[in-house]
Amino acid sequence: MHELSLSSAIVNTAAKHAGGRRVLVVxxxxxxLRQVVPDTLDFYFQFVARGTVCEAARLEQEVIPARLRCxxxxxxxxxxIPAFRCPACAGGDVAIAxxxxxxxxxxxxxxxxxxxxxxx
Amino acid sequence: xxxxxVRVVADALDANNTIAAANRADFDRAGVxxxxxxxxxxxxxxxxxxxxxxxxxxxxxxxxxxxxxxSMDADRLAGLHVPVVQLNTDGGFGGECHLDAxxxxxxxxxxxxxxxxxxxxxxxxxLVCPAEFRIGEDARVMVSAVTEGEDKPLKYPLMFRACExxxxxxxxxxxxxxxxxxxxxxxxxxxxxxxPRIVLSARTGEGIDAWRNWLTRIGAREEAVV
Numbered sequence: 523m524h525e526l527s528l529s530s531a532i533v534n535t536a537a538k539h540a541g542g543r544r545v546l547v548v549x550x551x552x553x554x555l556r557q558v559v560p561d562t563l564d565f566y567f568q569f570v571a572r573g574t575v576c577e578a579a580r581l582e583q584e585v586i587p588a589r590l591r592c593x594x595x596x597x598x599x600x601x602x603i604p605a606f607r608c609p610a611c612a613g614g615d616v617a618i619a620x621x622x623x624x625x626x627x628x629x630x631x632x633x634x635x636x637x638x639x640x641x642x
Numbered sequence: 643x644x645x646x647x648v649r650v651v652a653d654a655l656d657a658n659n660t661i662a663a664a665n666r667a668d669f670d671r672a673g674v675x676x677x678x679x680x681x682x683x684x685x686x687x688x689x690x691x692x693x694x695x696x697x698x699x700x701x702x703x704x705x706x707x708x709x710x711x712x713s714m715d716a717d718r719l720a721g722l723h724v725p726v727v728q729l730n731t732d733g734g735f736g737g738e739c740h741l742d743a744x745x746x747x748x749x750x751x752x753x754x755x756x757x758x759x760x761x762x763x764x765x766x767x768x769l770v771c772p773a774e775f776r777i778g779e780d781a782r783v784m785v786s787a788v789t790e791g792e793d794k795p796l797k798y799p800l801m802f803r804a805c806e807x808x809x810x811x812x813x814x815x816x817x818x819x820x821x822x823x824x825x826x827x828x829x830x831x832x833x834x835x836x837x838p839r840i841v842l843s844a845r846t847g848e849g850i851d852a853w854r855n856w857l858t859r860i861g862a863r864e865e866a867v868v
Contacts, residue, residue, distance in 0.1 A: 535657065
């Protein structure tokens with residue numbers, strides 16, 4: 523159900539930037555820490571997009587690995603499991619360097635003319 | 643057909659965050675502090691509120707009850723003579739599993755903001771979605787009942803990180819469970835290092851004073867300490 527809520531947020535964001543034009547592709551950056559299941563998000567996205575400018579659009583998801591940085595000792599490391607204490611100094615003041623993204627990076631939209639980037 | 647690429651680079655939750663900021667501005671104007679109270683279904687949120695809301699020294703409390711359906715929780719709290727507003731989410735698609743900023747915004751006209759110092763928003767029971775949606779709160783509190791097991795912080799790290807206080811509830815049941823409290827606390831610390839925690843039992847009252855004090859300090863605009 524998490525992915526359903528997030529799908530609506532993606533469609534709304536895309537619609538806001540599409541200016542009424544039909545969206546063909548939504549390029550999304552999703553950090554590993556967002557606990558998003560890509561297939562599930564894709565499934566709900568197709569569903570929620572019906573009747574909007576995103577109808578039948580493709581959702582391209584770039585998964586961003588999780589990296590943390592210790593503010594105490596500046597150690598930086600990648601995590602696969604949710605352990606946020608610094609393995610070098612055991613400090614708890616840790617910043618997320620990457621992995622909490624959930625952003626619409628760009629849209630590919632139907633255009634009348636110019637700025638053509640699609641293969642002919 | 644031509645296609646053109648439009649660069650966006652927007653957090654997909656920006657729309658929610660914008661409304662949350664508007665809520666926060668309204669609450670600030672009214673001098674009301676807001677706590678977003680979250681947990682899995684059945685962790686004891688309503689009972690933990692029943693224990694304290696009528697008895698916060700110098701702090702007038704109101705409650706916004708979020709549920710998919712029904713007003714059972716709101717009815718329980720209304721019996722304590724605190725203002726309670728019910729917000730049902732079943733008008734949304736299939737019944738929303740969380741409160742978002744817009745739902746809370748829709749409830750603001752019904753809230754007696756001039757008569758309260760602290761608004762506690764009891765979110766829909768769910769360990770996932772509520773963690774994603776800010777509602778304009780000052781602080782987020784989550785409840786983890788020991789009956790849920792030691793592994794929940796590792797399975798739902800988003801929720802355990804999206805809070806400023808963790809209440810570990812139902813410790814009176816520990817003698818009957820194969821759950822190691824220290825292991826649960828260790829896992830919480832792994833996922834959210836140094837997050838303040840209160841270990842308590844809504845049933846026996848153990849630890850409830852610390853919870854009451856925390857809420858009182860938030861409501862009185864003092865820095866909350868555990």
